[in-house]
Amino acid sequence: EVQLVESGGGLVQPGGSLRLSCAGSGFTFSTYWMTWVRQAPGKGLEWVANIKQDGSEEYYVDSVKGRFTISRDNAKNSLYLQMNSLRAEDTAVYYCGRLLYGSGKRPNFDYWGQGTLVTVSS
Amino acid sequence: QSALTQPASVSGSPGQSITISCTGTSSDVGGYNYVSWYQQHPGKAPKLMIYDVNNRPSGVSNRFSGSKSGNTASLTISGLQTEDEADYYCSSYTSSSTLVIFGGGTKLTVL
Numbered sequence: 001e002v003q004l005v006e007s008g009g010g011l012v013q014p015g016g017s018l019r020l021s022c023a024g025s026g027f028t029f030s031t032y033w034m035t036w037v038r039q040a041p042g043k044g045l046e047w048v049a050n051i052k053q054d055g056s057e058e059y060y061v062d063s064v065k066g067r068f069t070i071s072r073d074n075a076k077n078s079l080y081l082q083m084n085s086l087r088a089e090d091t092a093v094y095y096c097g098r099l100l101y102g103s104g105k106r107p108n109f110d111y112w113g114q115g116t117l118v119t120v121s122s
Numbered sequence: 123q124s125a126l127t128q129p130a131s132v133s134g135s136p137g138q139s140i141t142i143s144c145t146g147t148s149s150d151v152g153g154y155n156y157v158s159w160y161q162q163h164p165g166k167a168p169k170l171m172i173y174d175v176n177n178r179p180s181g182v183s184n185r186f187s188g189s190k191s192g193n194t195a196s197l198t199i200s201g202l203q204t205e206d207e208a209d210y211y212c213s214s215y216t217s218s219s220t221l222v223i224f225g226g227g228t229k230l231t232v233l
Contacts (some may be wrong), residue, residue, distance in 0.1 A: 037168075041140075044125070044211060044224060044225070044226050044227040044231060045160070045162075045168060045211050045213075045224045045227070046224060047213070047220070047221070047222035047223070047224060050221060050222070051190040059221040059222075060220075061220050061221075061222075062219055063219050095167055095168070100170070101181070102155055103173070105215060105222075106156045106158070106173070106174065106215050107156065107158050107213040107214065107215060107222040107224075108158050108170065108174065109160075109168070110170045110173075110179055111168055112168055112169075113167065114166035114167055115167060
């Protein structure tokens with residue numbers, strides 16, 4: 001059974017940093033593109049970042065470029081999101097997701113974690 | 123990059139069919155056959171229902187179908203069931219500086 005489990009969310013002050021983790025199991029992690037998608041409270045979905053199987057390609061939504069970094073450790077079956085210079089508008093539930101096999105950059109997210117809440121507030 | 127445009131809400135009765143539209147531009151929906159649809163129940167993670175405009179992942183009911191015409195994609199749900207009541211989001215690849223864009227979401231009410 002495919003499972004994605006996020007961790008690392010919490011309360012952080014504006015300007016602070018946080019690192020989210022996502023542990024994958026039940027599939028060959030190293031052969032899939034992975035993604036982070038967020039959802040502000042009561043709002044819609046917003047794509048945040050994608051990373052290729054070997055980590056050689058990364059893509060970000062404009063609003064987080066230069067502040068967030070997506071990375072992965074295939075030996076640990078883990079995906080990460082390093083978030084720096086956090087702002088109130090980054091407050092959201094952050095979901096990690098797997099891209100449907102062979103999807104490349106297409107928005108075909110076939111498995112999702114349960115999400116982890118990040119709150120940016122003083 | 124603005125979000126794709128979806129109606130805020132749609133409704134239907136059990137057994138009926140409904141269609142949710144998703145309008146973008148030639149840089150996203152209209153330019154590529156890379157539109158996907160997600161179902162999200164309250165407090166739950168989204169679920170992929172349709173990918174690449176009209177493909178269903180394994181396990182998704184054939185009551186769900188997708189299509190596209192020009193810059194507008196559509197999700198049709200036939201034989202509405204009470205468990206279909208949820209929020210639905212479209213998503214598309216975009217050639218803009220942002221790789222992926224979502225719609226604002228549509229709340230489906232099954233009366």
